[in-house]
Amino acid sequence: MLEMKGIRKAFGPVKVLHGVDLEVRDGEVHALLGENGAGKSTMMKILCGIVRADEGTIVIDGKERSFEHYDEAIQAGVGIVFQEFSLIPYLTAVENIFLAREIKTGGFLARKAMRKRAREVLDKLGVDVPLNVPVADLSVAEQQFVEIAKALSLDARILVLDEPTATLTPSETEHLFKVMRDLRSQGVAIVFISHHLEEIYEIGDRITVLRDGEYVGTRDVGSISTDELVEMMVGRRIENNFPPKPPAAPNAEVVIDAAQIQLRKNGPVSTFQLRKGEILGFAGLVGSGRTETALSILGAYPAASVKVEINGTPGAPANPSEALARGIGLLPESRKDQGLITSFSIMQNISINNYGKYRTLKYFLDLSEERKHTTKVMEDVQVKAPGPDVPVDTLSGGNQQKVVIARWLNHHTPILIFDEPTRGIDVGAKSEIYHLMRQLTEEGYSIIMISSELPEVMGLSDRVCVFRSGAIVATIEGDEITSEDIMKHATTGKLRYVA
Amino acid sequence: MSHDAETQRSSSPVHTVLASIKHSPLLLPLVGLIVVSIAMAFASDNFFSVDNLVNVLRQQSIIGILAIGMTFVILTGGIDLSVGAVMALCGTLGAGVMVNMGLPGWLGLLAMIVVGILFGLFNGILVAWGKMPAIIVTLATMLIARGLGLVYSGGYPISGLPGWVSWFGIGRIGGIPTPIIIMVVLYALAWVLLQRTAFGRHVYSIGGNETAANLSGVNTKRIKLFVFMISGFTSAMAAIVLTGRLMSGQPGAGVAFELDAIAMVVLGGTAIAGGRGLILGTLIGAILLGIINNGLNLMGINPYLQDVIKGLIILLAIYIGREWR
Numbered sequence: 001m002l003e004m005k006g007i008r009k010a011f012g013p014v015k016v017l018h019g020v021d022l023e024v025r026d027g028e029v030h031a032l033l034g035e036n037g038a039g040k041s042t043m044m045k046i047l048c049g050i051v052r053a054d055e056g057t058i059v060i061d062g063k064e065r066s067f068e069h070y071d072e073a074i075q076a077g078v079g080i081v082f083q084e085f086s087l088i089p090y091l092t093a094v095e096n097i098f099l100a101r102e103i104k105t106g107g108f109l110a111r112k113a114m115r116k117r118a119r120e121v122l123d124k125l126g127v128d129v130p131l132n133v134p135v136a137d138l139s140v141a142e143q144q145f146v147e148i149a150k151a152l153s154l155d156a157r158i159l160v161l162d163e164p165t166a167t168l169t170p171s172e173t174e175h176l177f178k179v180m181r182d183l184r185s186q187g188v189a190i191v192f193i194s195h196h197l198e199e200i201y202e203i204g205d206r207i208t209v210l211r212d213g214e215y216v217g218t219r220d221v222g223s224i225s226t227d228e229l230v231e232m233m234v235g236r237r238i239e240n241n242f243p244p245k246p247p248a249a250p251n252a253e254v255v256i257d258a259a260q261i262q263l264r265k266n267g268p269v270s271t272f273q274l275r276k277g278e279i280l281g282f283a284g285l286v287g288s289g290r291t292e293t294a295l296s297i298l299g300a301y302p303a304a305s306v307k308v309e310i311n312g313t314p315g316a317p318a319n320p321s322e323a324l325a326r327g328i329g330l331l332p333e334s335r336k337d338q339g340l341i342t343s344f345s346i347m348q349n350i351s352i353n354n355y356g357k358y359r360t361l362k363y364f365l366d367l368s369e370e371r372k373h374t375t376k377v378m379e380d381v382q383v384k385a386p387g388p389d390v391p392v393d394t395l396s397g398g399n400q401q402k403v404v405i406a407r408w409l410n411h412h413t414p415i416l417i418f419d420e421p422t423r424g425i426d427v428g429a430k431s432e433i434y435h436l437m438r439q440l441t442e443e444g445y446s447i448i449m450i451s452s453e454l455p456e457v458m459g460l461s462d463r464v465c466v467f468r469s470g471a472i473v474a475t476i477e478g479d480e481i482t483s484e485d486i487m488k489h490a491t492t493g494k495l496r497y498v499a
Numbered sequence: 500m501s502h503d504a505e506t507q508r509s510s511s512p513v514h515t516v517l518a519s520i521k522h523s524p525l526l527l528p529l530v531g532l533i534v535v536s537i538a539m540a541f542a543s544d545n546f547f548s549v550d551n552l553v554n555v556l557r558q559q560s561i562i563g564i565l566a567i568g569m570t571f572v573i574l575t576g577g578i579d580l581s582v583g584a585v586m587a588l589c590g591t592l593g594a595g596v597m598v599n600m601g602l603p604g605w606l607g608l609l610a611m612i613v614v615g616i617l618f619g620l621f622n623g624i625l626v627a628w629g630k631m632p633a634i635i636v637t638l639a640t641m642l643i644a645r646g647l648g649l650v651y652s653g654g655y656p657i658s659g660l661p662g663w664v665s666w667f668g669i670g671r672i673g674g675i676p677t678p679i680i681i682m683v684v685l686y687a688l689a690w691v692l693l694q695r696t697a698f699g700r701h702v703y704s705i706g707g708n709e710t711a712a713n714l715s716g717v718n719t720k721r722i723k724l725f726v727f728m729i730s731g732f733t734s735a736m737a738a739i740v741l742t743g744r745l746m747s748g749q750p751g752a753g754v755a756f757e758l759d760a761i762a763m764v765v766l767g768g769t770a771i772a773g774g775r776g777l778i779l780g781t782l783i784g785a786i787l788l789g790i791i792n793n794g795l796n797l798m799g800i801n802p803y804l805q806d807v808i809k810g811l812i813i814l815l816a817i818y819i820g821r822e823w824r
Contacts, residue, residue, distance in 0.1 A: 298714075300713070300714060319713070319718070319720075320713055320714050320715070320716050321713075321716045321717060321718040321719075323716065324715075324716030325716075329716070330714055330715075332711075332714050337708070337710060337711070338710050338711050338714050339711050339714070339715075340708065340711055341703075341704045341707035341708045341711055341712060341774075342707060342708060343703070343706075343707040343708075343774045343775055344703070344704065344707055348700065348703075348704075351700075352700060352701075352704055352712070352715050352717065353715045353716040353717060363696055364691070364695045364696060365695050365696060365697065365700070367695075407715060411716075
């Protein structure tokens with residue numbers, strides 16, 4: 001069906017693919033696995049004609065192909081659903097599915113015909129998506145189904161799904177897998193990129209592993225163990241993902257004392273304390289108010305009421321700049337949209353909020369000091385890059401995340417809020433970030449970690465605040481931190497209101 | 500990755516220099532400047548005379564000064580359409596202070612600067628705190644500034660200024676026209692602000708990714724306010740030069756100057772969406788536009804046709820710059 005052979009690609013001096021092979025058969029779900037920066041996304045972009053390979057061949061149905069443009073790949077039956085969706089938010093599902101190839105009668109849009117056709121495709125997927133509302137109003141899962149429908153309406157026989165489950169709830173993921181199984185039985189070849197091994201075991205038929213732009217191998221899912229897979233990915237065994245938790249300090253001082261946070265008017269209220277030197281997990285389902293609560297402490301979310309004391313000083317910061325002055329830093333949920341200035345170098349991204357540190361004559365930047373300091377923190381958190389002047393948008397996700405962390409270490413904000421610190425990051429980098437977080441708390445930093453991954457919450461948190469429907473419903477610690485307990489609170493916990 | 504790091508470190512300094520030239524946003528504006536200069540030199544014998552080149556710089560100085568503030572605003576991803584009208588208002592009110600109110604000349608100049616900065620403050624507050632798009636805000640304040648100047652003066656120029664004021668427009672320091680000196684000094688100050696202060700980095704960061712800058716603790720509203728105030732200030736400085744040159748306050752001066760200023764910024768390689776660009780590029784853009792004007796004049800081309808040619812050159816320049824990136 002699809003065969004990519006000896007694919008090589010370099011961006012300037014950085015070689016990202018050194019001769020990678022990929023062979024996908026009809027009616028199989030082929031998982032493409034590798035750490036961030038292993039070259040998965042670049043492979044897929046080459047397949048779709050978005051990026052051109054320097055060397056190598058692409059064969060589809062026995063015919064050698066070379067795509068100059070995405071359109072040509074579509075013509076050849078390739079469809080891709082990107083990590084960042086490419087839907088137009090203000091258009092409806094129908095309009096999105098038929099974007100740029102609208103069905104027309106006599107120069108006018110044949111709205112009925114398009115609706116009917118869209119409905120057919122979505123029915124084929126077995127999903128029910130409202131067709132009349134802008135896709136921005138749909139859930140992430142529904143948007144994804146619209147993307148898949150768009151690809152299928154183009155008669156895609158090779159469907160690439162790039163981390164489709166990253167933002168889905170478990171039940172939505174289940175639904176997606178059902179759709180994938182149906183498509184597989186219809187003979188569609190699916191390339192599935194995911195960092196979740198359990199998902200690959202559940203849905204995948206075969207796996208191709210890449211590491212640092214090299215082809216490591218292709219295996220049947222049934223004949224390989226998790227340990228073997230992880231070893232193929234990282235080239236080394238990861239023995240323990242989570243660093244050990246230190247015993248709880250009996251009288252640790254309270255750095256954030258949130259007496260009452262109410263996100264919406266008349267909504268439920270939360271109470272929590274963050275103690276010095278601990279990792280406080282914020283768990284709960286997506287949309288349960290974890291991020292909003294954390295952002296309200298920074299002055300970045302307009303909550304109805306925030307009664308909070310930070311290091312003994314009452315009052316919430318009005319904006320993130322004030323939060324910074326009071327020692328709170330944020331590692332936001334989305335590196336690209338909220339974390340990094342992508343046009344800046346690594347150095348400029350790290351030093352952005354702490355120029356006070358390297359100044360001469362009071363007002364001027366001391367560029368050599370800046371370089372010295374940022375290079376040091378960059379090495380402390382092990383950003384893998386040739387130097388501090390490298391543009392940050394050329395780094396892999398894990399390394400970009402480390403750059404944002406380095407920014408706060410450079411500033412020494414003693415309170416850190418990490419929102420989904422390991423989203424879209426490979427196993428190796430995850431483990432590095434876990435150890436880094438524990439190392440930070442040992443140095444006296446206090447961390448709030450928002451995470452949708454239960455193992456992460458359980459493995460790393462000293463205490464866990466469980467959210468449900470906009471507020472904290474329970475705070476648990478020690479042996480109580482089990483997945484059963486967290487899920488129980490997250491689904492049935494009792495909300496507290498103020499009179 | 501480690502392998503690539505090795506090869507990068509071992510590459511010679513010559514390569515590094517070449518690479519940095521290749522990626523410099525100044526490369527294309529400079530090449531454009533050289534190409535156009537050579538073309539003009541062939542087309543006209545008078546082009547490469549010192550007098551003519553000084554003349555080009557002097558002619559560009561007023562809009563060139565406006566383009567400094569414009570660069571700051573555009574780097575944050577905004578735009579300031581009010582610069583020409585604010586300049587006219589500054590000149591008119593400043594002349595009014597000197598002539599109608601009979602106050603000393605230096606107070607008139609000070610009034611120009613205060614008016615310019617206040618207008619920038621007004622723009623900045625509306626954009627940063629009012630959360631309105633800069634293009635609409637400054638379109639409206641352009642009308643307001645223009646109208647205020649005409650109302651105050653009744654539409655007539657205000658003349659009768661103290662003689663020394665002309666020094667700012669037609670004076671010389673060591674043989675070099677004062678407007679050129681003022682312009683170059685302001686460019687140097689702008690360079691220091693942008694490249695050597697935290698403020699400058701924050702300006703770039705907002706144009707690069709405003710959300711990320713805000714969440715990292717950059718006070719984005721304050722920075723936006725400052726860039727508009729800088730633009731107001733450079734409008735006032737342009738007004739001082741203009742007033743010195745015309746020896747009067749002209750309420751109708753500077754129509755469409757904002758467009759030439761934007762053209763200079765863009766020709767200088769600054770991204771219109773913000774985040775990328777250099778102030779030196781704007782200076783090159785200003786000279787480039789001046790040379791084109793001057794060359795077309797020397798060649799005796801119909802003034803109406805000149806605008807067409809200028810427009811085409813700008814389009815071509817932007818197209819090449821786009822393809823390059």
